[in-house]
Amino acid sequence: MGMTAKTERQRRSGVRRWLRWLWKLPLLLVALSVLQVLALRFVDPPFSAFMAARQVQAWMAGDGSFRIAYDWRDLDEIAPSLPLSMIAAEDQNFARHRGFDLEAIEKARASNARGGRLRGASTISQQVAKNVFLWSGDSRASRWARKGVEAWYTVLIEALWPKTRILEVYANVAEFGDGIYGAQAAARSYWRRDAARLTPAQSATLAAVLPNPKEYSAARPGPYVQRRARWIERNVRRIGGVGYLDNL
Structure with a gap:
């Protein structure tokens, strides 16, 4: 007992x-x-969560020859036209918001409700949070959990990093093609040049494929990518060109 x-x-x-x-x-x-x-x-991050996931995916598929293309460059070693094009394409309120663009979210919600072309409203800060720190997942529960963690990391990034660091990391971890991450890897893969020598047209083309780099090609841009790249170049001028970066 x-x-x-x-x-x-x-x-x-x-x-x-x-x-x-x-x-x-x-x-x-x-x-x-x-x-x-x-x-x-x-x-500087040696790799991102998305890079690690893509490499593991290749190994699990039996593709032992697959290698991630990633070569970090500081922001002053990247042509200003690329970060400008990324802002013009994806986050024109980047300098003003604190991680979440409520105006863009409302516009996306209204457009999607009307049944128009599906559009997102993720900011560059949210994209950095997702690409660097998070995982991929297809289930509904996984997507909701990921969104919650993404929001938390976005808050931390905006609180602890200056805007220039957010932009620098994004320019280095964004996927510009299957397994091609960052400005330097994309510039070398597509045009055999360094990121510092990207032209405005090339930068706009890279930014144009960001919504779906596995479907759209910077090397062989189709009509949609060409139209979007021209729109991005106009938007770069509209937001003030290089002067925009000076104000970050």
């Missing part, structure tokens, strides 16, 4: 210890995420 009571007390004590650790787990995850984002303000 005494032995049974002692065993029960030990079990309850173990449960209490587990519960004490359990409520601390969210605090630990928050602290780790803050440290993670803070570190990457100063340290």
Whole structure:
């Protein structure tokens, strides 16, 4: 009888210890995420979550020869026309918002409700959060969980990084083709030149494929990519050209 009571007390004590650790787990995850984002303000990421997932996908498919193309370049080593084109294409309120463009979200919601061409409203900050820190997933539950974590990382990125760092990381981790990540890898793969020597037209073409780099090609741009690239070049002029970057 005494032995049974002692065993029960030990079990309850173990449960209490587990519960004490359990409520601390969210605090630990928050602290780790803050440290993670803070570190990457100063340290260039050697790879992103999306790069790792794509490489693993190739290995699981038996493609042992597949290699990610990724070569980091600081922002001053990338032609200004590329970050400008990315802003003009995807996030024209980049300098003003704090991670979420509520105006763009409302426009996207209204357009999608009318049954028009599906459009998103992700900011560059959200794209960085998704590409660098998060996972891919197809299930509804996975998508909702990912969106929640993406929002948290977006808040951290905007709080802990300057706008120029957000833009620098995005220009280096954005996917411009299957397995081709960042300005330098794209410039070398498509035009055999360094990212610093990209022309405005080439930069606009790269930005034009960002919505779906596996479907659209910067090397062989079809009519849609060509039209979108011309629109992006006009938008770059409309937002003020290089002067826009000086104001970040």
